[in-house]
Amino acid sequence: MDTEITLRVDGAAHPLTVDTRTTLLDALRERLRNTSPKKGCDHGQCGACTVLLDGRRVNSCLVLAVTVGDAEVTTSNGLATDGQPHPLHRSFVRRDAFQCGYCTPGQICSAAGVLEEARAGWPSAVTADLTAAVELTDTEIRERMSGNLCRCAAYAHIVPAVADVAAAEGVRR
Amino acid sequence: MTTIDRVLGAGIERIDGPAKVRGSAPYAFEQDPGEPITHLALVQSTINRGRITRLDPSAAEATPGVLAVLTPANAPRLSGELTADLPVLQSLDVHYQGQVVAAVVAETSEIARAAVGGVRVEYAAEEPDVTLRADRPDLYAPAQVMAGFATDSVIGDVDGALSTAAVTVDATYETPAQHNNPIEMHTSMARWDGDSLTLWDANQGPHTIQRDLMTAFGLTAGQVRVISPYVGGGFGSKAFAHPHQILAAMAARVVGRTVVLELTRQQMFSLVGHRTPTIQRVRLGADSEGRLTAISHEVVEHTARIAEFAEQTATATRVMYAAPHRRTTHRLARLDVPPPTIMRAPGETPGMFALESAMDELAHTLGIDPVELRIRNEPPRDPERDVPWSSRSLVECLRTGAERFGWAGRDLRPGVRTDGRWLVGTGVAAATYPSRRRKADCRISVDGRGRYLVEIDGSDIGTGTWTALTQIAADALHVGLGEVELRIGDSRLPFAGGAGGSTGLASWGSAVVLTARQLRARLESLGGQPPPDGLTVDGGVPGPSPHAEQYSMHSFGAHFVEVRVDADTGEVRVPRATSVYAAGTIANATTARSQFLGGFCMGLSMALHEESLQDEHFGHFVNHDLAGYHIATNADVGEIDISWLDEEDPWVNELGLKGIGEIGIVGAAAAVANGYWHATGRRIRDLPLTPDKFFR
Ligand code: FES
Ligand code: FES
Numbered sequence: 091m092d093t094e095i096t097l098r099v100d101g102a103a104h105p106l107t108v109d110t111r112t113t114l115l116d117a118l119r120e121r122l123r124n125t126s127p128k129k130g131c132d133h134g135q136c137g138a139c140t141v142l143l144d145g146r147r148v149n150s151c152l153v154l155a156v157t158v159g160d161a162e163v164t165t166s167n168g169l170a171t172d173g174q175p176h177p178l179h180r181s182f183v184r185r186d187a188f189q190c191g192y193c194t195p196g197q198i199c200s201a202a203g204v205l206e207e208a209r210a211g212w213p214s215a216v217t218a219d220l221t222a223a224v225e226l227t228d229t230e231i232r233e234r235m236s237g238n239l240c241r242c243a244a245y246a247h248i249v250p251a252v253a254d255v256a257a258a259e260g261v262r263r
Numbered sequence: 264m265t266t267i268d269r270v271l272g273a274g275i276e277r278i279d280g281p282a283k284v285r286g287s288a289p290y291a292f293e294q295d296p297g298e299p300i301t302h303l304a305l306v307q308s309t310i311n312r313g314r315i316t317r318l319d320p321s322a323a324e325a326t327p328g329v330l331a332v333l334t335p336a337n338a339p340r341l342s343g344e345l346t347a348d349l350p351v352l353q354s355l356d357v358h359y360q361g362q363v364v365a366a367v368v369a370e371t372s373e374i375a376r377a378a379v380g381g382v383r384v385e386y387a388a389e390e391p392d393v394t395l396r397a398d399r400p401d402l403y404a405p406a407q408v409m410a411g412f413a414t415d416s417v418i419g420d421v422d423g424a425l426s427t428a429a430v431t432v433d434a435t436y437e438t439p440a441q442h443n444n445p446i447e448m449h450t451s452m453a454r455w456d457g458d459s460l461t462l463w464d465a466n467q468g469p470h471t472i473q474r475d476l477m478t479a480f481g482l483t484a485g486q487v488r489v490i491s492p493y494v495g496g497g498f499g500s501k502a503f504a505h506p507h508q509i510l511a512a513m514a515a516r517v518v519g520r521t522v523v524l525e526l527t528r529q530q531m532f533s534l535v536g537h538r539t540p541t542i543q544r545v546r547l548g549a550d551s552e553g554r555l556t557a558i559s560h561e562v563v564e565h566t567a568r569i570a571e572f573a574e575q576t577a578t579a580t581r582v583m584y585a586a587p588h589r590r591t592t593h594r595l596a597r598l599d600v601p602p603p604t605i606m607r608a609p610g611e612t613p614g615m616f617a618l619e620s621a622m623d624e625l626a627h628t629l630g631i632d633p634v635e636l637r638i639r640n641e642p643p644r645d646p647e648r649d650v651p652w653s654s655r656s657l658v659e660c661l662r663t664g665a666e667r668f669g670w671a672g673r674d675l676r677p678g679v680r681t682d683g684r685w686l687v688g689t690g691v692a693a694a695t696y697p698s699r700r701r702k703a704d705c706r707i708s709v710d711g712r713g714r715y716l717v718e719i720d721g722s723d724i725g726t727g728t729w730t731a732l733t734q735i736a737a738d739a740l741h742v743g744l745g746e747v748e749l750r751i752g753d754s755r756l757p758f759a760g761g762a763g764g765s766t767g768l769a770s771w772g773s774a775v776v777l778t779a780r781q782l783r784a785r786l787e788s789l790g791g792q793p794p795p796d797g798l799t800v801d802g803g804v805p806g807p808s809p810h811a812e813q814y815s816m817h818s819f820g821a822h823f824v825e826v827r828v829d830a831d832t833g834e835v836r837v838p839r840a841t842s843v844y845a846a847g848t849i850a851n852a853t854t855a856r857s858q859f860l861g862g863f864c865m866g867l868s869m870a871l872h873e874e875s876l877q878d879e880h881f882g883h884f885v886n887h888d889l890a891g892y893h894i895a896t897n898a899d900v901g902e903i904d905i906s907w908l909d910e911e912d913p914w915v916n917e918l919g920l921k922g923i924g925e926i927g928i929v930g931a932a933a934a935v936a937n938g939y940w941h942a943t944g945r946r947i948r949d950l951p952l953t954p955d956k957f958f959r
Contacts, residue, residue: 179284
């Protein structure tokens with residue numbers, strides 16, 4: 091069954107027709123041809139499709155497009171402002187935190203989500219003190235970024251790429 | 264012409280980096296075919312072996328939005344020259360579970376996927392034969408193994424030498440089937456214009472895919488264009504054509520529209536190949552000083568009933584260590600499995616797990632440090648071909664790695680170090696990979712303003728080709744990086760072999776260097792200035808290095824790891840590792856580090872997690888997605904120290920560059936298993952090192 095929706099993506103509103111079965115990922119990639127988020131499994135197992143939904147990271151392959159409503163969808167491409175790359179874009183390139191680049195927009199959206207979660211004081215499975223402010227140590231970054239698979243295995247470069255921005259933003263010493 | 268500093272070797276940031284981080288570099292499906300895209304979804308066999316007895320597509324055909332259902336009854340006929348699993352939808356016979364038996368084209372992906380359920384298929388199933396065992400009576404010796412290596416090699420009297428050796432090791436090692444699983448799923452988007460086909464495709468070499476499409480549809484090179492500027496990983500599974508490329512083209516022809524086929528992750532476990540499981544018996548004989556007198560490495564592995572793929576698993580054993588008496592063999596079982604294919608360092612990866620584990624066992628038996636044991640068996644020449652090395656720096660890699668890791672003073676005893684509930688150990692293993700050059704053509708043009716265009720059908724599957732090849736070109740042309748525009752990833756560009764076998768940059772780079780030399784000579788003859796309407800030169804390399812017969816050409820490396828095993832749960836952690844490589848010239852220090860790191864971590868992943876489990880009765884790969892087939896994730900990877908030696912090799916190719924795509928994975932799993940043994944005293948000879956194995 092088709093239905094009319096409006097998706098707000100990277101600051102612009104897009105009226106479009108979707109099947110009620112259409113995922114947010116397919117709405118972006120197949121209908122709007124916004125291919126910044128990638129498809130690596132379609133089952134919530136790899137993280138390549140990660141986008142921010144009102145600032146929180148989600149696997150867009152697990153979200154039905156008709157449920158998005160007027161939430162703001164942000165892709166990695168949308169993290170750039172006024173044509174200027176986001177600090178995570180710069181740090182991922184500087185640290186060579188990818189090879190094929192296919193998992194990368196998802197890694198970057200996820201990292202943006204991690205920074206926000208740390209600022210908000212959300213603990214992770216490896217946080218020792220649940221009452222203290224969260225600091226994004228290497229161990230914290232590894233844990234929090236583990237929902238994003240990288241078959242090129244750039245992990246050891248992803249950690250410093252996220253850490254650089256975390257330090258600049260005050261969630262890491 | 265101005266003289267500028269060489270940019271080769273510099274750690275220049277990826278040229279394609281800014282586009283990739285934003286997600287704007289267009290991978291296969293993300294390119295614009297110039298018209299609306301229709302979607303193809305697959306119906307796959309649910310049996311392993313037998314025949315389709317009834318196939319009723321009517322419910323699917325009646326679904327609104329469905330454009331066509333392709334079946335063996337109505338699919339276009341393909342050339343009879345196609346082999347293995349490529350003659351898709353050409354017969355009612357079923358050879359493996361997951362074989363494509365029908366395909367649905369629809370206006371949207373949702374409609375196509377749902378309509379798959381409307382294709383009814385019935386089968387006459389036969390009992391499949393899928394279990395690999397070393398005592399199968401039907402094992403056979405293939406005519407040769409992959410990459411043109413001899414099936415067996417026998418020198419001297421191995422059995423005699425083993426029977427008189429002061430010390431022996433006799434052990435059998437097993438590696439499971441594994442799947443490449445690049446994160447970009449295999450995808451092909453096809454469009455026909457009259458009798459000409461364009462395929463936007465995820466592959467490791469457009470010319471390779473073009474060749475099979477030409478065969479399939481009886482087309483000329485001018486009628487088939489394969490475009491692949493950005494590819495989301497491959498690791499071997501995207502090297503050769505698989506059924507999906509042919510299906511996409513076939514469906515596009517039937518419906519007269521652009522069709523995309525994105526395989527699902529699950530489909531990638533049957534339709535794009537896998538690494539064969541192996542059973543490897545290694546026997547070593549040595550004198551009391553640890554000098555090897557005999558090496559025997561006998562490999563049993565599988566292939567598909569419909570295709571012979573003979574992985575060259577024991578070939579690394581032919582070059583690693585000196586010993587007067589030596590034997591390597593490969594035997595295959597033909598099973599009802601999908602065709603295996605190449606996966607990162609096919610041969611060396613499983614083979615060196617066995618050999619380097621056996622060397623560790625020998626070191627323990629002798630009470631000799633495993634680094635020292637390897638150094639004592641360093642061969643001055645290639646021990647089987649009896650030719651000199653073009654360069655070989657294994658001993659230096661071992662010594663440098665030991666130094667960087669802090670190996671000195673290591674207690675040889677296993678199972679004696681604890682840290683709370685963790686058992687702690689360290690392990691070492693060596694690595695090697697052949698260095699080869701392949702045919703590659705190249706075209707370089709300069710316009711009247713001194714801007715250079717370099718065209719060659721190379722690939723960047725994450726390997727850094729966009730950047731490293733631009734550096735090579737800039738140096739060879741004696742100009743700055745900004746003056747060179749590179750074009751790769753398109754079968755219309757001059758011929759080159761794909762990214763595979765660590766031959767990419769060695770071949771493409773050599774072609775670029777030689778073509779650039781020709782262009783510069785022409786320019787000099789014209790007084791150093793390009794003519795106003797520019798100049799174009801075609802060049803390249805014809806094939807292997809002319810010195811390949813006289814020298815044995817290989818890169819080498821050494822891995823050192825710390826392994827911790829939780830005595831309560833059996834969980835295995837690798838908190839730190841050191842790898843040192845000697846691979847000739849390094850074209851880009853930044854992207855090379857990522858190549859080495861990625862290779863090593865894939866070996867770590869193989870050691871800890873990777874195993875495609877086959878159901879013995881039904882034959883399919885049971886854990887066929889990323890929730891069931893585990894690969895290393897961020898939290899699995901600790902501190903990894905990657906470095907390389909300065910090594911000059913004048914013989915391998917024009918750049919002295921040995922290729923680095925595979926060596927990182929070779930030996931990595933053995934280092935981890937050796938460290939596991941040192942931590943726990945338990946020798947695990949069958950990968951992966953899952954927690955249950957600690958308790959058996
Ligand atoms: S595509 Fe959504 S998690 Fe893999
Ligand atoms: S960069 Fe290739 S999968 Fe992460």
